[in-house]
Amino acid sequence: MRISGLWQEMYRNQYFEGGRILTAAIAGIDIALHDIVGKALGVPVYQLLGGRQRDYVPCFATTGANTLNQLITDVKLLLGEGWQEDS
Numbered sequence: 001m002r003i004s005g006l007w008q009e010m011y012r013n014q015y016f017e018g019g020r021i022l023t024a025a026i027a028g029i030d031i032a033l034h035d036i037v038g039k040a041l042g043v044p045v046y047q048l049l050g051g052r053q054r055d056y057v058p059c060f061a062t063t064g065a066n067t068l069n070q071l072i073t074d075v076k077l078l079l080g081e082g083w084q085e086d087s
Helices: 003-014 018-042 068-080
Strands: none
Touching: 003 018
């Protein structure tokens, strides 16, 4: 249950010099530990990290159009599917 303490121990007490591979391994262990604690407590990981931060995530759509006519057609299709124009 002491994920931060374990993270500090792994990061600061490493025998080998840090680098991408070592920090990626620590990140994987960190994610796994959060998952284990969340399952043990019966809560989602985002709850362990302070709870939900927003009700929605704003997104945008784009097209792969190569011509102006194709772009116009694609944009009309996206608007018809419910995507909104940025104002």
